[in-house]
Structures are given as structure tokens and as C-alpha cells.
Amino acid sequence: QQQVKQSPQSLIVQKGGISIINCAYENTAFDYFPWYQQFPGKGPALLIAIRPDVSEKKEGRFTISFNKSAKQFSLHIMDSQPGDSATYFCAASSGGSARQLTFGSGTQLTVLP
Amino acid sequence: DGGITQSPKYLFRKEGQNVTLSCEQNLNHDAMYWYRQDPGQGLRLIYYSQIVNDFQKGDIAEGYSVSREKKESFPLTVTSAQKNPTAFYLCASSWGGNNEQFFGPGTRLTVL
Numbered sequence: 001q002q003q004v005k006q007s008p009q010s011l012i013v014q015k016g017g018i019s020i021i022n023c024a025y026e027n028t029a030f031d032y033f034p035w036y037q038q039f040p041g042k043g044p045a046l047l048i049a050i051r052p053d054v055s056e057k058k059e060g061r062f063t064i065s066f067n068k069s070a071k072q073f074s075l076h077i078m079d080s081q082p083g084d085s086a087t088y089f090c091a092a093s094s095g096g097s098a099r100q101l102t103f104g105s106g107t108q109l110t111v112l113p
Numbered sequence: 114d115g116g117i118t119q120s121p122k123y124l125f126r127k128e129g130q131n132v133t134l135s136c137e138q139n140l141n142h143d144a145m146y147w148y149r150q151d152p153g154q155g156l157r158l159i160y161y162s163q164i165v166n167d168f169q170k171g172d173i174a175e176g177y178s179v180s181r182e183k184k185e186s187f188p189l190t191v192t193s194a195q196k197n198p199t200a201f202y203l204c205a206s207s208w209g210g211n212n213e214q215f216f217g218p219g220t221r222l223t224v225l
Contacts, residue, residue: 006155034213043117043203043216044156089155099144099207100171101214103155 004092006104013111019077021107023090026071030092032099035064035075038087038106047088048075080111116140117217119204124222126191126198134189134220136204145187146205146214149173156203162187191222199224 005024013019023033031052036044050057050064050073057064063076077084087106093099117138126132138145144163148156158171162181176195181187187206191198201221205214 004155009153036216041219041221043205043218045216046213049213091155099214100146100158100161101156103157105153105155 004090004102004104006090006107008107009105010108011110013080013109015080015082015111015113017080017111019080019084019109019111020074021088021090021109022072022074023092023104024070024072025092025102027092027094027102028071029094030102031095032093033064033066033073034091034101035062036089036091036103038089044089077109080109082111082113085109085111117204117206117215119202119217119220121220122218124220126222126224128224129193131190131192132222134191134202134204134222136187136189136217138185138187138204138206138215138217140206140215141184142206142208142215143184144207145181146207147171147177147179147187147189148203148205150201150203150219159189159202198222 034049035047037047038044048059048062052068061078066073087108089106090104091101093101120135146161147159150156157173160179162168178190203219204217207214
């Protein structure tokens with residue numbers, strides 16, 4: 001099963017709040033879990049990524065939490081800012097010379113000023 | 114200035130016409146990819162290429178064709194066989210087995 005399920009579909013957060021987006025997967029061969037940020041009319045850009053040998057990775061205000069046994073991972077955006085308003089995609093892939101990313105359906109985040 | 118360029122940014126096509134979307138990268142990446150994005154949906158893989166003169170079908174290859182004659186170029190042709198071609202098309206590239214894929218700015222195709 002290649003699907004990656006992402007929730008919620010949309011999220012509204014006040015400035016300074018915490019934004020949390022969740023993803024779940026079935027394929028236990030997945031070994032790379034990136035999050036991409038996309039602004040309207042632009043291509044996605046890698047935000048942060050994690051491998052299953054760690055349970056958490058933090059880069060600035062962005063943190064990925066990973067639960068291997070539950071096959072779930074989540075993105076936490078601390079101190080959310082209006083500039084964070086974008087669509088966020090989780091993805092997953094397994095090994096190979098050309099990694100095929102399987103994407104979640106996306107979460108549209110709006111941070112209110 | 115390194116990166117991925119896609120052209121044109123907007124493309125309009127009449128039904129029954131083939132159209133080719135351009136993707137060029139100067140990052141010296143081995144692998145290149147084409148994705149399709151529909152409103153409210155994630156990205157779906159159309160084709161990918163690991164090396165020059167080689168490419169594989171992704172999840173939704175029907176109605177599309179690609180070529181990889183040069184390392185830096187991976188054009189996508191949307192044929193008249195593609196039943197619902199209106200979408201945002203994204204090209205990406207990566208080093209061989211490296212994880213990170215870098216995306217271009219996209220081409221929005223509209224069929225009139």
C-alpha cells in the first residue's frame with residue numbers, strides 16, 4: 001500500500017500558536033519522510049525531513065515527530081506566523097537510485113495576524 | 114544561478130492537440146521527475162528518469178510521454194489521449210539516490 005494519508009485538509013491558527021499536521025502511512029519499506037511547503041503558484045520546497053531511526057527532528061520553529069510503531073509522523077510549527085500561511089505536504093519514499101515520493105493530499109494552513 | 118526552470122508558466126491548449134512542457138536543470142542532477150497537481154490533491158508521479166536515455170512510468174503515465182536525451186533536460190508531452198489534462202505540472206530533480214527533490218516553478222496547463 002503506497003498511500004500516505006494527511007490531515008487536516010485545512011487549518012487556521014492564530015499568530016503565535018502551534019500548527020500541527022499529521023500523516024500516516026502503510027508501507028513499512030518507507031525510509032524517508034520529508035515535508036514540503038508550497039506557496040500559491042509556486043513549486044514545493046523542502047522544509048524538513050526525517051528518517052525512521054530518530055523520533056524527532058527540529059529545525060528552527062519546525063519539528064517532525066515520528067512514531068515508527070504507529071506508522072505516523074507529524075509536523076509541528078511553533079510560534080506560527082502569517083508568513084507560514086501555505087500548503088504543506090507530507091511525503092514518503094523507499095530506497096532506490098531514483099526515489100519516488102508518495103505525497104499526502106496537503107494541508108492548507110492559514111495563520112491569522 | 115542554479116536551479117530548475119520550467120516553461121511556459123501558463124499554457125493553453127485546444128482539445129485534440131499535443132503540447133510539450135519544458136524542464137531544464139543546471140544542478141547536474143542525475144534523476145528527474147514529472148508530477149501532476151490537481152486542486153486539493155497531492156502531487157502524483159507521471160514519469161521519472163534516473164539517467165539519460167532511460168525513463169520509467171509513474172502512477173499516472175497514461176496520455177503522457179517523455180524523453181531524456183540530455184542530462185539537463187526532461188520534456189513532457191501531454192498527448193490528446195490524456196482525457197483530463199488541465200492541471201499544474203511540476204518538474205523536479207535530485208542526485209541519484211539522494212533523497213531531496215528540488216522542484217521547478219511549475220506550468221499551469223489549461224485545455225480550452
